[in-house]
Amino acid sequence: MQSxxxxxxxxxxxxxxxxxxxxAAAIAGFVTQIGWGAxxxxxxxxxxxxxxxxxxxxxxxxVTYIWLxxxxxxxxxxxxxxxxRNMVRSGTVAYELVRPVNLYTYWFSRSMAFRxxxxxxxxxxxxxxxxxxxxxxxxxSPEALLFWLAATVGAVxxxxxxxxxxSITLMWTISGEGVSFLVSPLIYFLAGMVIPLPLxxxxxxxxxxILPFRGICDAPFRLxxxxxxxxxxxxxxxxxxxxxxxxxxxxxxxxSKATRRLVVQGG
Amino acid sequence: xxxILVDNIVKTFRIAQRRPGLWxxxxxxxxxxxxxxxxxxxxxxxxxxxxxxxxIGPNGAGKSTTVKVLSGILVPDSGRCEIDGRIPWRxxxxxxxxxxxxxxxxxxxxxxxxVIESFDLLRDIYRIGSGDYERARDELAALMDLEPLxxxxxxxxxxxxxxxxxxxxxxxxxxSVLFLDEPTIGLDAVSKLAVRDFxxxxxxxxxxxxxxxxxxxxxxEALCDRxxxxxxxxxxxxxxxxxxxxxxxxxxxxxxxxxxxxxxxxDPDVTFISRSGNRVHLQFDPDRVPTAALIxxxxxxxxxxxxxxxxxxxxxxxxxxxxxxxxx
Numbered sequence: 001m002q003s004x005x006x007x008x009x010x011x012x013x014x015x016x017x018x019x020x021x022x023x024a025a026a027i028a029g030f031v032t033q034i035g036w037g038a039x040x041x042x043x044x045x046x047x048x049x050x051x052x053x054x055x056x057x058x059x060x061x062x063v064t065y066i067w068l069x070x071x072x073x074x075x076x077x078x079x080x081x082x083x084x085r086n087m088v089r090s091g092t093v094a095y096e097l098v099r100p101v102n103l104y105t106y107w108f109s110r111s112m113a114f115r116x117x118x119x120x121x122x123x124x125x126x127x128x129x130x131x132x133x134x135x136x137x138x139x140x141s142p143e144a145l146l147f148w149l150a151a152t153v154g155a156v157x158x159x160x161x162x163x164x165x166x167s168i169t170l171m172w173t174i175s176g177e178g179v180s181f182l183v184s185p186l187i188y189f190l191a192g193m194v195i196p197l198p199l200x201x202x203x204x205x206x207x208x209x210i211l212p213f214r215g216i217c218d219a220p221f222r223l224x225x226x227x228x229x230x231x232x233x234x235x236x237x238x239x240x241x242x243x244x245x246x247x248x249x250x251x252x253x254x255x256s257k258a259t260r261r262l263v264v265q266g267g
Numbered sequence: 268x269x270x271i272l273v274d275n276i277v278k279t280f281r282i283a284q285r286r287p288g289l290w291x292x293x294x295x296x297x298x299x300x301x302x303x304x305x306x307x308x309x310x311x312x313x314x315x316x317x318x319x320x321x322x323i324g325p326n327g328a329g330k331s332t333t334v335k336v337l338s339g340i341l342v343p344d345s346g347r348c349e350i351d352g353r354i355p356w357r358x359x360x361x362x363x364x365x366x367x368x369x370x371x372x373x374x375x376x377x378x379x380x381x382v383i384e385s386f387d388l389l390r391d392i393y394r395i396g397s398g399d400y401e402r403a404r405d406e407l408a409a410l411m412d413l414e415p416l417x418x419x420x421x422x423x424x425x426x427x428x429x430x431x432x433x434x435x436x437x438x439x440x441x442x443s444v445l446f447l448d449e450p451t452i453g454l455d456a457v458s459k460l461a462v463r464d465f466x467x468x469x470x471x472x473x474x475x476x477x478x479x480x481x482x483x484x485x486x487x488e489a490l491c492d493r494x495x496x497x498x499x500x501x502x503x504x505x506x507x508x509x510x511x512x513x514x515x516x517x518x519x520x521x522x523x524x525x526x527x528x529x530x531x532x533x534d535p536d537v538t539f540i541s542r543s544g545n546r547v548h549l550q551f552d553p554d555r556v557p558t559a560a561l562i563x564x565x566x567x568x569x570x571x572x573x574x575x576x577x578x579x580x581x582x583x584x585x586x587x588x589x590x591x592x593x594x595x
Contacts, residue, residue, distance in 0.1 A: 003394050006391045006394055007391055007392040007393075007394065009391075010387075010388055010391030010392060011388065011391075011392065014377065014380065014384065014388050018377070018379050018380065021379065090373060091370075091372075091373060092370075092373045092374070092375075094335065094338075094340050094368075094370060094373070095368070095370070095373070095375040097338070097339065097340040097359065097363075098338045098339070098340065098363050098366065098368045099363055099392050099393075100360045100361070100363040100364035100392070100393060100394075101360065101392060102360070259342075260342055
């Protein structure tokens with residue numbers, strides 16, 4: 001067993017360590033995300049002040065939701081794995097196929113590090129700042145904290161599965177810019193990073209409930225603040241699990257199709 | 268059973284045709300036209316364990332495609348191919364554990380990591396036991412003087428250093444076959460010699476089967492007894508190097524740097540090819556006149572600064588082979 005997972009954990013941890021070296025990028029991202037978070041909070045405060053109608057979420061919850069989103073922004077699967085992109089463009093991807101490993105699992109490990117490492121670096125200091133100074137609340141209860149943690153694991157897997165699919169499309173499109181261009185606004189919007197999902201109209205909720213994107217930010221965040229009660233936590237986790245299975249199966253199928261028609265760039 | 272069996276492999280690529288200019292680009296968005304390129308056209312050969320074969324041909328001839336089919340990266344349209352009884356693209360993972368591959372133009376090392384960390388990662392990826400790993404690594408390091416490079420990030424290596432590390436990386440798991448796709452491309456003379464020397468020892472001392480693609484005739488001359496020439500996806504010739512040369516051309520080049528620009532060299536056994544400044548290119552047949560005799564005759568007669576003898580460049584041998592096969 002240990003020897004089976006070894007290649008995958010090794011590549012994950014190496015990538016993780018590699019990304020941790022990029023401190024300047026982390027600091028820049030950190031500053032940007034605080035700025036954006038402040039703007040989003042101000043917009044929401046203005047919105048809540050201008051209406052007297054009852055809203056599906058309290059303002060304090062919205063603020064917490066926004067800061068959690070800023071802290072965990074790195075988890076959003078908005079672009080293909082840059083390392084795989086470079087490999088496809090340069091043709092180095094040929095080496096990926098001469099490794100005695102399952103290519104899907106291998107890329108899943110790479111992409112997981114690609115999502116986790118930058119998030120890991122930014123999220124903790126950002127969350128501490130937001131908790132101390134920007135009105136972010138602590139978890140609603142120890143139970144809420146636990147379910148939030150579990151749902152965050154699900155969110156990481158979900159996000160990684162989507163990232164791998166985006167990366168595999170590179171085998172057709174090579175550049176991947178078009179994919180990021182199309183996918184990133186969609187993901188931001190559907191995951192609840194523009195407007196918190198509970199503020200969407202009822203008809204939209206029915207669609208959002210089916211789509212996988214709710215499981216990346218919205219549902220875990222609301223578990224954290226108790227907006228989704230602990231009794232419904234299992235439904236959230238189950239929803240994530242189903243989508244993880246579907247997206248992993250689809251990604252593995254897509255990759256096997258991609259490698260069958262592979263043209264390695266540059267001779 | 269041969270170590271490597273390639274039998275009637277065909278591989279076609281579909282290439283999207285682009286028309287020139289803006290209008291052409293727009294046209295391409297609406298309707299794409301494809302052109303089929305037959306990269307491998309019924310390629311067949313067999314290799315025995317421990318053979319060191321040179322695989323040569325011009326750009327786009329199908330060399331890399333063959334290596335990629337053998338490595339399990341590309342799936343051919345038809346034909347049979349086995350390495351140690353395994354079909355590379357069907358048993359890709361088992362085959363990958365048994366072969367080593369170096370693509371000279373690309374590195375398999377992690378760009379931002381020190382060399383030693385790339386090696387350690389490969390140990391984990393190939394699931395090499397730590398005892399075997401350390402033995403293989405230390406042996407390779409001793410052969411190619413790698414230890415001083417261990418802590419250097421790969422991006423800071425010179426091309427020659429990188430190639431030595433890449434060769435080691437392909438061999439840590441002790442594969443029985445090594446595919447080298449242009450391993451000396453862009454290297455300086457010293458690095459080329461080091462790489463050649465290493466490949467030779469690897470083949471002689473450890474019996475690793477080596478398939479070497481190259482544009483460098485000197486690589487072939489230094490290393491390979493057997494040479495396969497591929498052109499337009501077809502194997503044009505499969506023989507020893509001497510046989511190939513003898514069959515295609517017996518000529519040698521004599522290049523002379525004269526001290527005095529005005530001079531003309533005349534000798535009954537040489538043919539004049541070209542001249543630029545005080546450098547003169549001549550051609551002769553070593554069967555008609557021994558090289559040493561010719562050189563001493565010319566040096567006695569003319570004031571010469573420098574002089575050297577070359578084989579005709581590989582491109583010329585290939586192009587003659589092409590003519591022979593009416594491929595032009």
